[in-house]
Amino acid sequence: MDESICIKCRGAKLLCGKSRCPVLVKYYKKMEVQPLIEKNLISGSSPPSIFVGRMGYPKVYAGPMLPPIKGDTSFMDTPELWHDKKIDDIVDFRMKLVRGKYRIDVSNAKGRIVEYTQEIAMASKPVEMEVQFEKKPRGIITLYDEVQPHGPSAPIKKLWIENAKVDKKIEKVFYDEMKSVDAIMWLYEEGTFVSSIQKVFSAGLFGIQKKFVPTRWSITAVDDTIGKKIIDEVKNYQWLNEYHVYYTKSLDNLWVILMYPSSWEYELIEAWYPNTTWNPLGKKIILFGDHEYYEGRSKYASIGGCYYSARLAVAEKLRKERRQGGAVVLREIHPGYIMPVGVWNVRENVRKALREEGKKFDDFRDALLFVSSLLHIPIKRWIETSNLIKRRLYQKKIEDFIK
Known part of the structure; x- marks a missing residue:
């Protein structure tokens, strides 16, 4: 992206093409929380929450996260409860989580701060604590593709916690x-x-x-x-008898899941509109995905952690139905999705879609036509990108020919 575009725009013209300025969203949330953390000593109730970094591995920064708030803060680190939240809501309460950092060796972590961090991770309820930082927490909200966002951070000097109620x-x-x-x-x-x-x-x-x-x-x-x-x-169960289509919308994402009679196979395809997080400069919608057949994958999915989050939700559904089948998860990411909020978004929304009744079909093409009616992007583009749909359409033609 042109480095000067934000200076030229200043949040007024939306030159990046997004529906709202992500810089201003983060700025306003920072301004709301900044007076609460404008000091070296913070008291609050950890949800409970911890964070372990990866930079410099195996020597990384680890420690608890806490807001300058006391009480029941458990929802702040429980994405399973965020179904009805908007991006602004998530940024709001996640920005309040201040990350305390303490340098450790992952294989030989020692010290009282390490012990406290582990106690917090084991807690079943929010843990009241007080952290003295070496300096005032600084930094804007931190965004990752896999991890839910969090607020400023600072090195820990001292840490006190009340007795944690261990799960x-x-x-x-x-x-x-x-x-x-x-x-x-x-x-x-x-x-x-x-x-x-x-x-x-x-x-x-x-x-x-x-x-x-x-x-x-x-x-x-x-x-x-x-x-x-x-x-x-799931591989021990009988195949599905019908074709199933499920769908849901959340955070300007559209999810469509197609499940069908087959031995186990799975695919996730994402379509990123221009001016979304991972397609900031594009003029066209970009589609890409990953898949696996019955034997599974031997390499990490290039699409990232979202692949495994959606796969878990699909597997849960099949186990609940005591059936085996194939599944294709299609995700459209529209411009209103102005920043990543973590792969929980994938897992929980696919789960949400699969909890619904869904539509049933006797024929693959009928199911595909219904899928097409739900999507904004023409089904032709999805078929061109999909290994599993193309394979199934091709096999169907061969079967018809033999008949």
């Missing part, structure tokens, strides 16, 4: 020294939120070595691990 399930996997995969799956089957499992995994509370994991990596690792385990189970 009994998390306490069990910690003291039983369960292997990471076993711990993840046990907590999941016991009803622990995926976001909570990701937090605990990041805090190095699983296994014997108890190694800290960067937050971005932990999010994808947990989505991937749970998804694979469920898919292994």
Whole structure:
């Protein structure tokens, strides 16, 4: 992007093409919270929330996050509860989360601050705490593709916390020294939120070595691990009998999910409109995606962590139905989606769509016509990008020919 475009525009002309100025959205939220953190000492209730960075790995910054607010702040770090939130709402409460930083070696993290950070990650309720920083927290809201945004940060000098109410399930996997995969799956089957499992995994509370994991990596690792385990189970079920189409809208994103009779296979395709986060300079809509067949993937999906988040939601639906099938998830990202809010957005909205009744069809082409009616982008472009839809259409033609 032209480096001078923001100076020329100043939020008035929307030269970037976005529906609102993301710089001003972040600025106004910063102005609201700045007076609350304009000091070296902050008291508040951590949701609970922690963050482990990845820069400089294996020596990274880790620590708790807290708002300058006391009380029930749990919603601030529970994306499973954000279905009805707007981007402004998310920026508002996430901007209030101040990140405390403490340098650690992920394989050999020691010290009282490390212990406190792990206690916070194990908590079942918000933890009242007080942090003395080496300097005033600074920086604008931090945005990542995988991770939900957070506010300013500063190195921790001292940290005090009240007795944390430890989650009994998390306490069990910690003291039983369960292997990471076993711990993840046990907590999941016991009803622990995926976001909570990701937090605990990041805090190095699983296994014997108890190694800290960067937050971005932990999010994808947990989505991937749970998804694979469920898919292994789904492969034992009979195929779907019909074609199913589900859809939902959120944060100016449109989601359409097509499920069909087949052995397990899956694809996620995203369409980024011009002047959205990952297509800031484009004049055209960009479509790209990744897929897997029955055997799964051997390489990390180029589309990123969202691939595994959506796959988990699809696998959950098939397991609930006790059926095996193929699934294509189509996502249109429109200009109103002015900044990334994390892959929870993908997982939770695909889950939301799949909780609905959906539409059923006996024929693949009828299902595809309905999919086309829901999308803004012509179905031809989706078919050109999709490996699974093209493959199925081609196979259908061969079957018709044989008949």
